[in-house]
Amino acid sequence: MLLLQTLRQNPAFVIERLQLKRVADAAELVEAVLATDDDRKNTKNQLDLLLNEQNQLAREIGSLMQSGQKEATEGLKAKVAALKEQSRTFEAQVEVLEKQQYELLVRLPNLPGPLVPAGKTPEDNEIVYQVKSLPELAPNAVPHWDLAKQYDLIDFELGVKITGAGFPVYKGKGARLQRALINYFLDKGLAEGYFEIQPPILVNEDSGFGTGQLPDKEGQMYYAGLDQLYLIPTAEVPVTNLYRDVILKEEDLPVKNVAYTPCFRREAGSYGKDVRGLNRLHQFDKVEIVQIAHPDKSYEILEQMRNYVAGLVESLELPYRILRLCGGDMGFASAMTYDFEVWSGAQQRWLEVSSVSNFESYQSNRLKLRYKASDGKNYLAHTLNGSAMALPRIVAALLENNQTPEGIRIPEVLVPYTGFAFI
């Protein structure tokens, strides 16, 4: 959620930035928020005056009672009753205005940072890095779903039988490859100074709200209605929410967490080649990195995270590119996002495997995640996160790019984890 003071200080700038994020009626929204806020403050001030008067009278009555002058209180009591009647109206009004203001405010996405390119579609994303040459696969190279079948690594039909489409069953070396990747990513994270967390994969409504999945994207999460819990779409949700309503010490920043979790996404409305094989699943594994940063450091940290993820992809010997997402393609809560895409040799397309974002104070404002600065005041921290990495598309690219007549070659760094060098 954007800070009110940001809108107040420079509404023109906010409107301009919001338009980058495809908010067509930005000007109207901003104006409405500010008008509502004026109204709210005004009404609240009047209410406060009334309350103050009541408090004073109550205190007066108190001291009269204690000195035994009971009769003298009757007139005052009546007076308070009248004031109370009055304040009820204001109270109701304030409540309405607060709600109104809040509902307007949550509809505003985060402002794109200064480096974010203008644009509406994925074509407008800025390619900030791309591998020089793409590998040539043999003409008879096949997509990963065929390889998965050929080597009996992943069984999509079996998943359909026991659950449904988008819930694959990993088998044998396929399962071991998954496990190897998870451990590899976690170990790398630890070596980078991240602290490992194993969070619940069901979260309550407050958590879904804290990171911004609720109320807008409710339909994208699986919901266990009997217990009113949501299956997490990413570890970002439980991990970031660990710090909901927390005031950190300044010297504890940055907080660096890494977590492996399964992720669940309903992905309603997807179809076709996009969802073939491992391209898009309802359940998948991901290792996520989350940082809570000092506002002055968050962009520096974003670059560190980007470099870290780049190192991961490179260590797996996968051809990749990095995109800086344009305003229109960015997530609702993000101020700047880098997407990592690996080249899927047999499908001849780029697959997104990681998304690294700085949310600045957008999430922490909702979360009430603050740190106490040396001046003794509390300030909102910045939050960042990134996939490091999402497994399925990594697996897809590994299988496709590394297929040889002798089998599928496992990247060197993974061999200690898989226990085999070829599939």
Next chain:
RNA sequence: GGAGAGAUGGCAGAGUGGUCGAUUGCGUCUGUCUUGAAAACAGAAGACUUGCAAGGGUCCGGGGGUUCGAAUCCCUCUCUCUCCGCCA
């Protein structure tokens, strides 16, 4: 799932209708002392919000109520703990 107890400031733990936003202890921070530290002593410190400020308002798990006045009484929800049952 059944029975009982409870939810107060970073933690522990008082407070059962009237200057209580809250006694006290521990922890934290700042001074004094010390070469430095410890100890001792003195002092400081909750959160949100409004206001230039003085000041004001709200917050004792959440919501509602009684009352001139509620942390304190009533209703309700949530959660935690103890015991029993079940169980990876």
